Structures are given as C-alpha cells and as structure tokens.
Amino acid sequence: MPDRRVFFTGGGGFIAAHTIPLLTERGYSVRIFDNMTRGDRDRVGEFVATGKVELVEADVRYGGAVREAIRGCTHVIHFATVSINKSIADPHESIDINMTGNHNVFAAAAAEGVQRLVFASSASVYGEPRKLPMHEDDPLNPLTPYCISKRAGEDLLGFYQRRSGLSWIALRFFNVYGPGQRIEAYYTSVINHFIQRLRAGRPPLIDGKGEQSMDFVHVTDLAKAVVRALESERDCVPINIGTGIDTSIATLAKLLIDAVGVDVEPEFNPRDVLVSRRAADITRAREILGWEPEIPVEQGMRALVESYG
Numbered sequence: 001m002p003d004r005r006v007f008f009t010g011g012g013g014f015i016a017a018h019t020i021p022l023l024t025e026r027g028y029s030v031r032i033f034d035n036m037t038r039g040d041r042d043r044v045g046e047f048v049a050t051g052k053v054e055l056v057e058a059d060v061r062y063g064g065a066v067r068e069a070i071r072g073c074t075h076v077i078h079f080a081t082v083s084i085n086k087s088i089a090d091p092h093e094s095i096d097i098n099m100t101g102n103h104n105v106f107a108a109a110a111a112e113g114v115q116r117l118v119f120a121s122s123a124s125v126y127g128e129p130r131k132l133p134m135h136e137d138d139p140l141n142p143l144t145p146y147c148i149s150k151r152a153g154e155d156l157l158g159f160y161q162r163r164s165g166l167s168w169i170a171l172r173f174f175n176v177y178g179p180g181q182r183i184e185a186y187y188t189s190v191i192n193h194f195i196q197r198l199r200a201g202r203p204p205l206i207d208g209k210g211e212q213s214m215d216f217v218h219v220t221d222l223a224k225a226v227v228r229a230l231e232s233e234r235d236c237v238p239i240n241i242g243t244g245i246d247t248s249i250a251t252l253a254k255l256l257i258d259a260v261g262v263d264v265e266p267e268f269n270p271r272d273v274l275v276s277r278r279a280a281d282i283t284r285a286r287e288i289l290g291w292e293p294e295i296p297v298e299q300g301m302r303a304l305v306e307s308y309g
C-alpha cells in the first residue's frame with residue numbers, strides 16, 4: 001500500500017482516541033497535531049509507542065506550525081476545537097481557535113494537495129430544528145461562536161474546493177458518547193451526571209420536563225464513519241452522523257437507572273435548554289459512506305456504565 005499519512009488535529013482528544021486505532025489497522029500512519037490542552041497524554045503515549053503515530057505538540061492558531069507539520073501528509077482529519085460552552089464564555093478565544101484554526105488547516109491542506117480532508121462539523125449548525133429528522137439541506141441557524149465556526153468552516157471548505165480543488169467531507173456529528181469522554185462535554189455531560197448520581201444512589205436530576213431529546217451516537221460507530229469519509233468516492237458535502245433516533249432525557253434517565261440497577265425515580269428541575277430536540281436523517285451517510293450505526297443506545301449506555309467498573 002502506498003504511504004498514507006493522516007495529519008490529525010485534535011488527535012489527542014476523545015473521538016480521536018477511538019479513530020486512531022482504526023486508521024493504523026488500515027495501514028495509515030498518523031501525525032497528531034494537538035496543543036494537548038484537553039488531550040489525553042497517556043493514550044497518546046500508547047499510540048506513539050506503536051511506532052505508527054507521532055505527536056506534534058502545537059497550536060492550530062499558528063499557521064506556520066500547521067503548514068510545516070502537514071508536509072508529507074496525504075490526508076487530513078481536522079478536529080481541534082474549543083467546546084461550545086467555552087465559546088459562549090469566551091467568544092474571542094473560540095473565534096481564534098475555531099475560525100483561524102480552521103482556516104490555517106484548510107489552507108495548508110489545499111497547498112499540500114492532500115487527497116481528502118475530513119472536518120468535524122456539528123449538528124449544532126442547524127440550531128433549533130424546525131422538523132425531525134434533520135436533513136443536510138435544512139436551513140442552518142448556528143447560535144453560538146462554536147456553531148458559527150462550524151458552519152463557516154463548511155463554507156471555507158467550499159472556497160478551497162473551488163480555488164484549489166480541495167476534496168473534503170464535513171461530518172455533522174450529533175451527540176457523541178462513549179468511554180473516555182470528558183465529564184463536562186456540553187450536551188452529553190448529562191449522561192455522566194446521571195451515572196455519577198445513580199452510582200451514589202441518588203436520582204437523576206432532569207432539566208426541564210425531560211422532553212428535550214438528543215440523537216446519541218456511540219463513538220465506536222462514529223469513528224468508523226470518520227474513516228469511511230476519508231476514503232469515500234463522493235466528496236465535498238456535509239453528512240449527518242447520528243442514529244436517526246431521538247432519545248428524550250426522561251428516557252435516558254430510565255435507561256441509566258436500569259443500567260446502573262438502582263431503585264429510584266428521576267427528579268425534575270425547571271430550566272431553559274438551547275436545542276430541544278434532535279434526530280439525524282442519515283440517508284446520505286448510508287448512500288455516500290455506506291455507513292450504518294450498529295450500537296443501539298440501550299446497549300451503548302449499559303457498556304458505558306460497565307466501563308466505569
């Protein structure tokens with residue numbers, strides 16, 4: 001197989017930790033580009049020890065560093081980002097990392113002539129959906145600097161496609177969950193909060209009426225979609241990556257009560273929520289990537305609870 005090397009920004013993070021083993025199994029070598037503000041050093045150390053992965057510890061805000069490190073790479077996965085909650089608290093930092101960072105990576109990828117760039121976009125580009133399931137051609141209404149940068153990132157990819165023939169796919173991830181996720185992850189933090197409380201014998205505390213829903217997609221399934229996007233024949237489109245199933249928070253609470261095995265009822269706490277319902281239309285993921293989620297939410301949540309030991 002010809003030398004295939006992935007330049008992987010944010011490669012020290014949660015989703016990357018599940019994606020990198022799939023890449024090395026398929027014969028890619030991986031150059032992680034991560035400033036390690038949220039990276040998992042132990043996990044990255046294990047990857048580097050295989051001899052197939054290297055770490056460049058640097059910041060996507062520095063275009064020169066990106067341009068230098070991307071040299072010799074045939075593929076790009078761009079994940080480096082600051083999270084949605086940090087983007088609300090500090091829009092300046094968010095715009096800097098997410099907008100300038102996106103541009104540095106896309107411009108460098110175009111200049112290097114890489115074969116494919118996969119960008120981690122987000123379901124949050126839709127804002128409050130008008131209908132379910134959410135389709136890629138639905139109107140976009142990003143509400144925070146993080147979401148705005150994801151949408152702008154998709155637009156910028158279009159620019160480098162037109163100007164330099166850059167081949168890209170933007171994956172609009174829905175609510176990713178699974179082992180190794182940080183406790184404070186914005187949407188999915190609810191899973192960890194519920195599990196922590198249940199393990200202490202306390203009831204889950206539900207924001208609002210528990211009617212708000214999410215489309216929980218397991219990180220193992222999602223990582224497969226990332227690799228498919230790197231290799232698909234069709235390109236230059238956004239693609240939803242979810243399951244198509246909206247799970248209400250009240251349902252999630254019940255699932256986790258069963259998974260942990262405690263005899264409690266959820267408690268309710270009135271509060272406004274940013275996006276109330278989510279479910280992905282995944283027709284395009286099926287057609288273009290030949291991808292199908294395989295882990296039902298009940299099974300994924302049970303496995304997550306078991307991974308806590």
Ligand SMILES: NC(=O)c1ccc[n+]([C@@H]2O[C@H](COP(=O)([O-])OP(=O)(O)OC[C@H]3O[C@@H](n4cnc5c(N)ncnc54)[C@H](O)[C@@H]3O)[C@@H](O)[C@H]2O)c1
Binds near residue numbers: 059082121123
């Ligand atoms: N987890 C989800 O539910 C979800 C949903 C939608 C989209 N996404 C997107 O998927 C991607 C990966 O998410 P994740 O959950 O693995 O996130 P994560 O926070 O675990 O990983 C992000 C990585 O980026 C690195 N990073 C941050 N700022 C950087 C900078 N300035 N320069 C270089 N590296 C920097 C961090 O150190 C970290 O290792 C992100 O782009 C995220 O926006 C995630």
